[in-house]
Amino acid sequence: MSQTTPLLPPAGTCFVDAVNSQFHRNITSVLRAPLLGATQWRVSKKTSDKMMDRRGWVQSVCMTATTPEQIAALPESCERIYIPGEFCRQGDVLSAAAAAGKVILLERGAFLAPSDLTRAVEKLGEAKSRLILVEAGSAFGYSDRVLDPRALEVMLSLGCPLALNLDALVQPAGTPYEHRPAWMNTAHFDIAFIRTASAFHVHYLILPADRELAPEALDLWSSAVRKLS
Amino acid sequence: MSFNHKWNGAIHPNVTLSSTNLTVIAGPCMFESRELGFGVAEKMKTLCAELGFGYVFKSSYDKANRTSGNTARGPGLEKGLQWLQELRAHYGVPVLTDVHTPVQAKEAGQVVDVVQVPAFLCDQRDLLAACAETGKTVQIKKGQHSPPEQVIACADYVSACGNPKVLLCERGSSFGYNNLVVDFRNVMLMQRSGYATVFDGTHAAQLPGAGSGQSSGLRDMVPGLCAAAAAVGIHALFLEVHPNPEKALSDASTQVNFETAEQILRRVRQLQAG
Numbered sequence: 001m002s003q004t005t006p007l008l009p010p011a012g013t014c015f016v017d018a019v020n021s022q023f024h025r026n027i028t029s030v031l032r033a034p035l036l037g038a039t040q041w042r043v044s045k046k047t048s049d050k051m052m053d054r055r056g057w058v059q060s061v062c063m064t065a066t067t068p069e070q071i072a073a074l075p076e077s078c079e080r081i082y083i084p085g086e087f088c089r090q091g092d093v094l095s096a097a098a099a100a101g102k103v104i105l106l107e108r109g110a111f112l113a114p115s116d117l118t119r120a121v122e123k124l125g126e127a128k129s130r131l132i133l134v135e136a137g138s139a140f141g142y143s144d145r146v147l148d149p150r151a152l153e154v155m156l157s158l159g160c161p162l163a164l165n166l167d168a169l170v171q172p173a174g175t176p177y178e179h180r181p182a183w184m185n186t187a188h189f190d191i192a193f194i195r196t197a198s199a200f201h202v203h204y205l206i207l208p209a210d211r212e213l214a215p216e217a218l219d220l221w222s223s224a225v226r227k228l229s
Numbered sequence: 230m231s232f233n234h235k236w237n238g239a240i241h242p243n244v245t246l247s248s249t250n251l252t253v254i255a256g257p258c259m260f261e262s263r264e265l266g267f268g269v270a271e272k273m274k275t276l277c278a279e280l281g282f283g284y285v286f287k288s289s290y291d292k293a294n295r296t297s298g299n300t301a302r303g304p305g306l307e308k309g310l311q312w313l314q315e316l317r318a319h320y321g322v323p324v325l326t327d328v329h330t331p332v333q334a335k336e337a338g339q340v341v342d343v344v345q346v347p348a349f350l351c352d353q354r355d356l357l358a359a360c361a362e363t364g365k366t367v368q369i370k371k372g373q374h375s376p377p378e379q380v381i382a383c384a385d386y387v388s389a390c391g392n393p394k395v396l397l398c399e400r401g402s403s404f405g406y407n408n409l410v411v412d413f414r415n416v417m418l419m420q421r422s423g424y425a426t427v428f429d430g431t432h433a434a435q436l437p438g439a440g441s442g443q444s445s446g447l448r449d450m451v452p453g454l455c456a457a458a459a460a461v462g463i464h465a466l467f468l469e470v471h472p473n474p475e476k477a478l479s480d481a482s483t484q485v486n487f488e489t490a491e492q493i494l495r496r497v498r499q500l501q502a503g
Binding site for chain 2: 068089091113116138143
């Protein structure tokens with residue numbers, strides 16, 4: 001691990017309380033390597049992920065929550081709860097999300113076989129009717145995710161709308177593997193992922209607020225949407 | 230012995246980690262009953278004392294991330310911590326348990342000597358900070374999906390929170406669906422980071438979700454994996470031990486019985502002596 005890796009800026013505003021956010025900021029400044037990835041970013045930041053469905057961008061408020069306490073503290077204005085893949089089997093988190101009455105976006109853990117997601121969905125009980133499954137790729141070595149068409153097939157068979165978290169595929173969360181090949185770090189592969197998603201009639205694409213699709217990728221998704229609508 | 234020049238490895242008056250003498254962290258996966266936990270602690274404490282190893286009892290009060298929602302989870306926080314407290318006092322051994330939320334970390338930190346951050350949750354900052362704030366030793370399991378750099382960065386985070394008493398634990402990496410491989414390069418990287426290094430021999434043999442609604446595993450691989458880890462060099466060995474693993478309420482395919490645990494530890498003792 002490099003000792004000279006530049007420090008990244010702090011992880012954002014904590015939606016639970018501002019004091020905690022300041023705490024994170026202080027800690028981040030003394031790390032010898034950045035610990036800033038989607039997981040931390042989501043946990044400690046009010047997310048404003050853009051979700052694009054076949055009608056265009058959905059601008060509703062979506063917040064990430066990783067504990068029952070966080071879910072209980074979500075404001076009424078939060079319409080959607082995003083549960084990161086690492087928490088997709090946590091019984092208490094899923095129960096709290098089900099009880100909250102909001103739309104749930106449940107990300108399949110990169111470590112979880114798609115067929116095992118069936119049991120995670122079962123833990124949500126009747127809240128399945130408010131569920132959107134999220135595919136964010138499967139762990140394929142360190143700091144690498146693959147989009148497995150078999151996973152899309154299995155997840156669609158569960159009878160819930162399916163979203164594709166594009167950013168998680170291109171740039172996996174967390175401190176990157178030191179030897180990760182540079183050719184993987186490119187949004188150029190947006191095209192390949194969108195083509196795959198379109199072929200499987202995936203309902204939504206998810207992007208962080210500060211990530212724009214290249215015009216070519218946007219056209220590709222728009223075209224797929226027109227064909228299906 | 231000093232870890233990153235900040236910690237001497239002491240996790241209990243009776244147990245101090247070192248590179249020359251292994252510490253064994255062992256107990257049933259789930260604290261199924263008070264009798265089960267006490268029985269395993271008594272056996273393992275005696276065995277470790279005979280072989281000259283330090284001993285830490287481990288067990289979980291809540292298996293919060295079971296594959297299926299229809300399987301047992303354990304006695305719960307309150308009863309589980311009570312049992313751990315009683316066991317700690319009765320046998321004079323340190324105890325370890327895993328926590329899943331900052332609230333649980335605060336509660337468990339008042340009882341146990343080592344709080345463990347589960348692999349799936351290894352990079353959750355709020356949880357890491359809460360564990361650090363307990364002032365107890367913090368064991369962080371490397372996520373099956375994480376590169377080694379990530380778990381070392383997590384240890385740095387705990388240390389930066391003012392708690393340098395960190396154990397890094399290798400337990401295998403995702404290698405396709407329902408499968409784990411142990412990459413011993415990770416153990417070497419953990420050592421180089423200066424933190425105490427632990428190898429989880431029983432979870433490393435898991436085949437996650439490969440059973441029908443539960444994880445399966447390759448129990449017969451556990452002894453070889455443990456020997457390899459000892460040869461590479463670790464400060465502690467983590468084992469889940471059950472008197473009748475086939476009847477265990479969790480991880481029945483990977484927990485080892487007393488006989489196998491003894492064989493593993495005797496082999497490791499020979500390796501360390503050699």
